[in-house]
Amino acid sequence: MAQTLDAVTVEAQWTRLISVADEAAAALVRTSFSTLVRESHDFSCVLTDPAGRSLAQATKSIPSFIGTLPRSVRAFLNVYPLDQLSPGDVVITNDIYDGTGHLPDITVAKPIFRKGIIVGIAASTAHAPDIGGKIRSPEPREVFEEGFQIPIMKLMNAGQPDETLIKLLRKNVRVPDQTIGDLWAQLSALDLMERRTLRMMDDYGLDTLEALAAEIHGRSEGAMRAAISALPDGIYRESLQTDGLQLPVTLAMSISIKGDEIEVDLEGSSPQVDRAINVAYCYTYAMVMYGLKCAICPDVPNNEGSFNPITVISPEGSIVNPKFPAAGGSRLLVGHYLPALVMKCLGGIAPDAVIAACGSPLWGMNQSGTDEAGRPYANMLFYNGGMGASSAGDGETCLSWPSNVSSTSIEVTEHISPLRVTQKRIVRGSGGAGHHSGGNGQQISFVSRARDKVAVSFLAERTRIPADGIAGGEAGKLGKVLINGEAVDPKSQYVIEPGTTIDLVTPGGGGWGKVGS
């Protein structure tokens, strides 16, 4: 690609665009109700060109949305081409296929007009405080059970909100004030991105962002191609199994590297299932890209330029590209294995760029019932397992990967639920043995002090199939979910009596290298 701007101009203007997205992100975090947005940064703000190709994203954006958000903008543009967008329009969806793979993530986008022409699009995804439907668990069989669905439509029409949509949304969620409030916070973030982008263009005397976009995409693509070229050509196939439901889920992947391009194919993966662990293609794509980036080029920016040399193919109707109306609320129970599978495929050719499997996915326990005072309550607690080891060293203890969610404070847990936490201890030796050991998981033990029954469901994996080691390292220890000391199937919902104990044991990460080698 022809480069027309010099190294100083591009760097300064690009830095400015990133600050536009960061400023919007700061405003969104400041004004969001959702704890996931505020504490775990479960959101993203992105600025794209008029074709929906990302130019700059907020620095703290999480990997899943980096991959999905520009795709959502392009899906919006398929429904509303540029000539059908007016100043003040905002398009919205939470469709799991065009969005992020599960309904709580609401995506909005706004065209940025300058002198009557669309020069860019401001877009944001954020995890809503609630979206209605069943409490999060793997149980829903169809997306209809998972909550309120918003097709791709205009939330704002030339600055006027669609009141019908807002009424319907309010009626369908448990905390309407907070959910609608967060939606307005997202819209404020879009407005801010619009104003700041226009001011940036004023300051630099730009009528369009085309030349800058070409530089950003061209230079990122060049860096990505250089990183890929450093890897040997070939086709590298691996597969793994997850606990799944009654039967394990198989994920198969082949990574073919040819010159400066990569094709990832998930042919051979299990068919979609009638539970909410299907991974819509958008999330599959994001997770594969995240794994590749960590291993190959952690410092190259994310945008369509760097994505260009990489293709991700996933067979339709598979668990990693399901068809409507497959449910996906607990997609992370499968999707979080994809970056690990990328590592497994690349282990042979880039042994120092990968880590052993982690005690991921994210673990969680959802409860709803009445508290000690008899008031209704519901909440979700999160925990993590151990990281995989690598040639660089031992795996870290209890660290969130590939997602990035902190564990819930014990004191806060006991304030917001009728549970007592009796221990939160590292399970020593749960990381796989090796020359470098895998990271240890942990055990969190609860006892219910509720006066009545409480419904509990879990996000839990690797209770049957452990995190593999690499280069001769051993697998990490399995995770466990125990109710009154008995192991239970973590994919089902349970109703527990007062005094019941629950133990969550998160899995250890895999080891690296033979013990003593």
Next chain:
Amino acid sequence: MQKYSVGIDIGGTFTDIVMQNADGSERHVHKILTTKSDPADAVIEGFGRLLNETGIEPSRISRVVHATTLFTNALIERKGVATGLLTTSGFGDLLEIGRERKYDLYDLYQRKPAPLVPRAHCIEIDERLAPDGTVEIELNIDAVATAVAELVEQGVEAIAIMFLHAFANPEHERRAAAWIRERHPEVFVSVSTEVSPIIREYERLSTTVANAYIGPLAEAYLDDLSFRIQELGIDTPFFIMTSNGGVNSVAEAKRIPVQLLESGPAAGALAGAHFGAIEGAEQVLAFDMGGTTAKLCIIDRGEPVIAHSFEASREKRFRDGSGLPISISTVELIEIGAGGGSIATTDQMGLIKVGPRSAGAEPGPACYGRGGTEPTVTDANLSIGTLNPEYFLGGAMTIDRQASDAALVDLGLAVALDVSRVATGVLEIVTESMASAARVHTAERAYDPRSCTLLATGGAGPLHAFAIARKLGIRSLVCPPCAGVGSAVGLLMAPARADRSTTFPGQTDTIDIGKLERAFEDLERDARAIVLEAGGIEQGIEIRRHIDMRYVGQGFELTVPIAASNGLDGAELRAAFERVYDETFQRILPQSSVELVNLRVTVLAPVTEDDMGAQTESKAPAAADPSSGRRPVWFGPEGATDTAVYSRYDLPFDQVFDGPAIVEEAETTILIGPSSRFVRRSNGNVVVTLD
């Protein structure tokens, strides 16, 4: 007889000592290299020299205020004392587990901050409190006895105590602490409810443990320094700056030394607040830029914005979440990896990046001629003509422009640009990254930079402030005097201050106001005693109350100011909350209940009746032609502009000059771009107005 106040700031490289009279009209400054082996050595030597040089009698020193980075460095270098921990049974691993979040999304090999206490010294004790403080399992004092005996046996010098929900009932922590203090007075005891009685166990634990870890160091150092200052013949109160921008007594500083971690930057922010306030600026963006980093701090109506937590000892210096959480009140600063020594280089996309890698003082920028070959921000400034090679650091050092140009030419070859374009480009990039950081930081706090005054300090601050002001749309730029010793000057501006907080769960519709009032009074009594001990003038005491509140079910709180008066009821608390809520979110939720989480009290009092704001500079030279010459300066890549050069000391007061201009002084250089005016005021500030 004229009395003098003395400020002593120990930084990583220099120890600054400032001595000034009551109205600031007489100020003496001494800068000396910090003595790493025993930092008190440099203090005593510098102080002694200053007394000698000025001939001021030690008896005329009315107070001494001190700030130091010593304890921050002890945390970074993990050079605190062997420390033990007593904690609730079942939870001995909490330090090691941490928050479980990554601070770098793409770094597979990142390490959590290493715990300050090894696992073998974390001992679980049988005891348990319910969230409301009810005792569910009695404290097993025998277990405390056994644990302490074992820790002491192993050479532990400090013990931290953190029990779950202790903020709701400190009794178990108190009993355990009393047991240790009685039998082992030589052991430093750090108790979570004394240090940071706030909900969220990991953050409270981390703070309490850090306090223990540096406790014995602080005791030994402060005792020694107090003694040696007395030996100089100065028999006057000695105060310590704390991170919240207040001064405390030595006794309080020794009790909770974790409050001292950010004392230097807090003093710098106070100096910024002072010099901004004398210009009548409501909101100030204080910008300090040195050799390695730049710092930004928002000052609102004369006071630095305060945060209730920060991080010490980060694994990755500029990365949030990579440090040890410290939950105490602190002046809120952000740090950016951009300074005069920041190195410019190319990345894998063929773009120029500046910093965060720095050439530091050794080898330093290429122009220092000490072996540095990579171009730095200072080299770029020298190359475009803003720095005077004959008058660098007031002429204390000569720098080599040819060496700068040579380094920049090499960088230019990599990106096909000539030397002037590279030099102006490096400056464009470094100012853009600082302006961007300022935009994001002000957005986080809901301030608009355009309504702020930019206040520039540090050796490199006034060189880059004009460009940053332009980028942010700021119209007013203030360059205070003694840019290089701002923190030491700020020490003299500090009031006595104590912040106290506690967790106080409840809802506004069911609150027991009497209990709330008593809880506030307890905090105030404690804080007031500390302020008086720190020399606060009783008649000037000001008390501020805040409550952290939220709608029930939300995972975060807003800090709401509450009028300190009797007769407050639940409805008024709710209304106060909703006012702040509306300001933040532009909406309220009328149907939701409101809950209280933490109570916070600030007690402030002036420590002197001197009016520091009245200060003037004594020298007011006559105005003939104050310019000391002209030189070409590249304000942009288009070409050089012939620019007038002034010495700050020769500028007459209140006479308006037009930009572009360069104003040179011993510690820094002020770069003033075109389309602007500037004036030197009798209060010491140089004020630049941008069109």
